[in-house]
Every structure is written in C-alpha cells, then in structure tokens.
Amino acid sequence: MTKKIMIVFGTRPEAIKMAPVIKALEATPELEPITVVTGQHREMLQQVLDIFDLKPAYDLAIMQEKQTLTTITNKVLKGLDPILERVRPDMVLVHGDTTTTMAAAMAAFYHQIPVGHVEAGLRTWTKYSPYPEEMNRQLTDNLTDLYFAPSQQAAANLTREGHPRERIKITGNTVIDALHYTITEDYHHELLKRLTPTHRTILLTMHRRENQGKKMEGVFQAIRHVVESRGDIDLVYPVHLSPAVQKAAHRVFDGVDNVYLIDPLNVVDFHNLAARSYFIMTDSGGIQEEAPSLNRPVLVLRETTERPEGVKAGTLKLVGTDPATVEHEMNSLLENPLEYSAMAQAKNPYGDGHAAEKIVKSIQSFLAQV
Numbered sequence: 224m225t226k227k228i229m230i231v232f233g234t235r236p237e238a239i240k241m242a243p244v245i246k247a248l249e250a251t252p253e254l255e256p257i258t259v260v261t262g263q264h265r266e267m268l269q270q271v272l273d274i275f276d277l278k279p280a281y282d283l284a285i286m287q288e289k290q291t292l293t294t295i296t297n298k299v300l301k302g303l304d305p306i307l308e309r310v311r312p313d314m315v316l317v318h319g320d321t322t323t324t325m326a327a328a329m330a331a332f333y334h335q336i337p338v339g340h341v342e343a344g345l346r347t348w349t350k351y352s353p354y355p356e357e358m359n360r361q362l363t364d365n366l367t368d369l370y371f372a373p374s375q376q377a378a379a380n381l382t383r384e385g386h387p388r389e390r391i392k393i394t395g396n397t398v399i400d401a402l403h404y405t406i407t408e409d410y411h412h413e414l415l416k417r418l419t420p421t422h423r424t425i426l427l428t429m430h431r432r433e434n435q436g437k438k439m440e441g442v443f444q445a446i447r448h449v450v451e452s453r454g455d456i457d458l459v460y461p462v463h464l465s466p467a468v469q470k471a472a473h474r475v476f477d478g479v480d481n482v483y484l485i486d487p488l489n490v491v492d493f494h495n496l497a498a499r500s501y502f503i504m505t506d507s508g509g510i511q512e513e514a515p516s517l518n519r520p521v522l523v524l525r526e527t528t529e530r531p532e533g534v535k536a537g538t539l540k541l542v543g544t545d546p547a548t549v550e551h552e553m554n555s556l557l558e559n560p561l562e563y564s565a566m567a568q569a570k571n572p573y574g575d576g577h578a579a580e581k582i583v584k585s586i587q588s589f590l591a592q593v
C-alpha cells in the first residue's frame with residue numbers, strides 16, 4: 224500500500240534543502256509525497272518553489288511583516304491541525320531549525336504521527352546562539368522518530384543526547400544534492416557585466432535575529448570602510464527581505480561606490496554567483512555548507528557555528544561581529560594568497576550529493592517496521 228509522506232517547510236533554506244527529497248519521494252512509487260508550505264516566507268519561498276517546480280498541496284500563507292516567534296508558532300500549529308487530521312500521513316518530514324520546523328514537529332507529535340528530521344543533530348549548545356534556532360532544533364530532535372544527520376559529528380551530538388542509535392542515519396547534507404540542480408558551467412547574469420573586471424567580488428549575506436541592530440550595523444560599517452579604503456573590490460549583497468535587515472543595509476551602503484545592494488537572488492543565480500565570487504561573508508547556515516563544494520572561503524559573521532565540519536576542513540573562519548576583527552580578516556584574506564588558497568581548496572565535508580536517496584531508503588525501512 225502507498226504510504227503518505229507529508230513534507231512541511233516554510234522558509235527559503237528549508238525549501239532548497241527539501242527539494243531534492245521531494246524529487247526522490249516522487250520517484251518512489253510506494254511513497255506519496257504531500258507538500259505543505261506554512262508560508263513563513265513569501266517571495267523568498269516562492270523563488271525556490273518556481274526553480275524546482277514544486278507544487279504544494281497546502282499553503283498556510285502565515286507570513287506577516289515583522290512577525291514574532293509566537294505568532295509564527297501559533298499560526299503553524301493552528302494551520303496544520305486540520306490538515307493532519309484530514310490527511311493522516313504515515314510520516315511528517317521537517318527540516319533544520321526554523322520556527323516552522325519546531326511547530327510542525329510539535330503538531331505531528333500531537334497527532335501521534337512519526338516525525339522524520341532532515342539535518343538533525345546540529346548543535347552549538349548555546350541557548351541563544353543562534354536564536355531561536357538552537358532551541359528549535361533541540362526541541363525538534365526531542366519530538367523526532369527518525370533522524371537524518373548530515374555528518375558524523377551531528378550523529379554523535381544526537382547519541383550524546385541519548386537518542387536511539389538505530390534511528391540515526393548519516394546521509395550527508397541535501398544541499399549538496401541541490402547544487403547538482405543549480406550549478407552550470409555556462410552561466411550568465413546581467414550583474415556580472417556591471418561589475419568591474421579588475422576587481423575581486425565579495426558576496427555578502429546577513430540576516431540572523433541575534434545580529435540585528437548594533438552588531439549588524441557595526442559589521443556593515445566595517446565592510447564599507449574596507450570597500451572604500453581599498454578601491455579594488457566589488458561587494459554584492461542580496462538583501463534579505465526582513466525589514467530590520469533592509470533598513471540597516473540601505474542606511475549604511477546606499478550611495479557607496481562598488482557596492483551592489485540587490486533583491487534576494489533565486490537559488491540558481493545565488494549558487495552560480497557564489498561560485499564566481501572571490502570569497503563570501505555571511506551569517507547564514509546553508510551558505511556555510513555550500514561554500515566548500517564551491518571552493519569559496521567564508522568569513523562567518525557569528526560567534527558560534529553549528530557547522531564545525533567546515534571550520535575543520537578549513538573553508539570557514541569564525542570571525543564574529545567585532546568591526547575591527549571583520550576589517551582585519553577581510554584585508555588578510557585579500558592580501559594573503561596562501562591563506563586564501565588553503566581555505567579555497569578544502570574538501571566538502573557534507574557528503575556525495577546522494578543524501579535524498581539515502582533519506583528515502585531509510586523512510587521505507589522505518590515504515591516497513593512500524
């Protein structure tokens with residue numbers, strides 16, 4: 224009999240990393256994928272649905288400007304309740320650590336439906352860093368029945384917490400699968416023509432809640448200072464649609480030469496432009512995982528990371544948000560070719576790009592046993 228797998232997600236990164244899983248489920252006749260989007264993101268989510276041609280069966284459309292964690296949680300729980308009641312899936316699949324993830328896992332638990340967690344086991348062990356993601360993933364893993372760990376380290380974190388070993392599968396990260404769909408050799412973008420050919424391009428993204436406010440402004444001022452004082456780099460910054468981020472980015476960067484503030488890019492554009500940049504500066508989680516496969520160094524604008532694999536491999540450098548340190552690290556990477564090539568040549572620690580197939584096989588054997 225066909226088993227129903229409900230995939231629930233709400234934000235851009237979840238969609239990018241769940242798309243390969245949905246494709247693999249669609250290719251498996253015994254499993255029926257049913258996609259539910261919470262709509263925690265709107266435009267940024269739609270960009271991904273369009274690129275991967277994903278057609279959700281349900282859209283809770285919960286997004287509102289400056290939404291709070293409480294309203295997201297309330298709306299996801301309330302919206303999923305009747306859908307779970309009606310559809311009664313055999314498993315609910317969630318991804319990562321957003322508030323959609325945590326609330327969807329809780330909704331499934333209330334209906335006593337098994338939960339599969341893709342990208343399980345990431346930890347900083349620091350309650351508010353990142354906020355609220357660290358607690359979102361810990362809470363989700365307490366509600367999970369089948370864990371898809373992207374690395375040995377993530378699996379070890381789960382066993383350390385006492386989750387049963389036989390329920391933990393090491394799959395690699397599905398973002399490596401997604402890169403197979405997006406990266407092309409003969410890529411063109413109008414922006415590439417506008418950049419100065421003799422300049423090196425730095426790609427920036429920054430959006431985390433714990434960085435918003437003073438920290439974010441300080442980092443932006445430091446970057447602006449480096450761009451203005453050197454005159455030999457271009458900065459490309461696709462700005463997250465969060466009003467707090469938009470405001471800070473435009474306040475600091477508007478009118479600055481060699482700075483390109485643009486709308487969020489669709490994922491094909493982002494991956495291909497990332498692959499053609501000199502290095503990346505970010506507080507994003509997903510970008511830290513993609514960079515080793517793209518051979519691009521990353522200065523991580525955070526105090527902690529739940530991606531120690533990338534730091535160990537050498538691609539990621541934890542820089543934090545102190546403006547003087549940010550300036551120093553940017554100049555150092557721009558001026559030291561040896562430092563640069565050591566970071567650029569690190570090996571991708573996130574698997575072989577077949578994570579989605581492994582996840583689907585594990586789901587099949589799990590459901591055969593229950």
Ligand code: UD1
Pocket residue numbers: 234235236263264265266267268286287288289290292320321322323355356430431432464465466508
């Ligand atoms: C959310 C996740 C974060 C993830 C990030 C990926 C939570 C609490 N946070 O953070 O873990 O790293 O997504 O990007 O789950 N907005 C739009 N259009 C969009 C998307 C966002 O206008 O398509 C604006 C809205 O005003 C919204 C605000 O951005 O209220 C913030 O969105 P929200 O999902 O609450 O937080 P993110 O910072 O995006």
Ligand code: UDP
Pocket residue numbers: 235236239398428430461462486487488489490491493494506507508509510513
């Ligand atoms: N990304 C994108 N367009 C952009 C910026 C990022 O498609 O303009 C992709 C990026 O390649 C990565 C994901 O979005 O796969 C990361 O999302 P985000 O930084 O919003 O969230 P996080 O990973 O921090 O949760």
